[in-house]
Amino acid sequence: MNRAELADFLRRSRARLEPSDVGLAAGARRRTPGLRREEVAALAGMSVDYYTRLEQSRGPRPSRQMLTALARALRLTDDERDHVFHLTGAEPPRRATASGHVRPGLLLVLDRLHDTPAQVVTDWGEVLAQNAMARALVGDVISRPPGGRNLARLFFLDPATRELFPPEDRPEHARGHVASLRAVTAARPGDPEPAALVAELRSASEEFARLWEEHEVSLRRRNTKRFQHPVVGLLELDCEVLLSHEHHQLLIIHTGRPGTEAHERLRLLRVVGLQDLTPRRTAG
Structure with a gap:
């Protein structure tokens, strides 16, 4: 592992x-250009101390998951991401599989969506990035x-996740998850x-195993989805799916049609949901 080269590249990227x-x-005026270390650490989901040690050439060898998170936080290109892997002596992710690295352009779009929930997921359902409204x-x-x-x-093994959807909608969500995994x-x-x-879900969930045997196939596409939010109530949202074929990734955006109750409740969610007033469930 080339700690000095890695530290220099991280500092310059930041x-x-x-x-x-x-x-x-932007906040208060900054004495130096770029992001602060604590901001990169927060974006990457690591401690400030851990990231600081990496920039000071004294950190441990990061895991593959940590390298992917760093590349995403620093908005690295594919080539830059691979360079970081090489500096740590790790093999870069294979391009033929679904990549955990989100292209900077896709993240830029995500960051600009301030008033509507949006998240980037792989085609097999791994959440890679969320904006604040999606977290709310x-x-x-x-x-x-x-x-x-x-x-x-989450849908098949986490009961709290299923509660985010009205009971009558859950069978459709289940079939959709299984059919998508079949296709992928x-x-x-x-x-x-x-x-x-x-293999894990067929073993752990009787519902998944039963649906898998039905051999339905479909990919994620635009539809209408209902969420039972614990603060703002029921939201019926249009779900748009934008594809990034090269990385097998999807940008999923949920919008409320202007003039509808869902649109007004999304506006309310932006006010109260972002304040994290209640314990949050997780789903998508």
């Missing part, structure tokens, strides 16, 4: 970013451990992560 580049308010609507999935950020796993595993039989998730 210095070239402005708060607005990552969806943060469905919970802070990114703060969960890596094994707890998959929408299908068939399209990329060499990708081990979706296959491992399917």
Whole structure:
């Protein structure tokens, strides 16, 4: 591991970013350009002390998950992300599988969506990034451990997640998760992560196993989705899905039609939901 080169690259990558580049308010005048260390640490989901040690050439070897989180926080390109992996002696993610690295352009779009919930997920359901409104609507999935950020796993194995949807809508959500995983595993039989998730859910959830045997296939597309939010109530939202084929990633945006009750409740959510007044569930 080349600690000195890694530290230099992290410092330079941090210095070239402005708060607005990552969806943060500028705040008080800054004495030096770029993001603060604590801001990068927060974006990457790590402690400030851990990140500081990396920049001071005295940190431990970061895990693959941590490297991916750093690349996302610093808005690195694919080549820059691979460079960080190489500096630590790690093999970069394979391009033929669903990447955990979100392209800077996609993150820029996410950061600009201030008034509507949006999140980036892989085609097999791993949540990679959320804006503040998404966290207010469905919970802070990114703060969960890596094994707890998959929408299908949460839906089938976490009872609190299912409560975010009206009971009459849950069978449709279940079928959608299973049909999507069917399509992804068939399209990329060499990708081990979706296959491992399917094996886990077939063993842990009778509902998933039953639906899997029905062999339905469909990909995530635009639809209308209802959320039972504990603060603002029922929201019927249009769900738009924008595709990033190269990385097998989706930008999912939930909007309320102007003039509807859902639109007004989204505006209320922006006021009260972002203040984290209640314990949050997680779903998507």
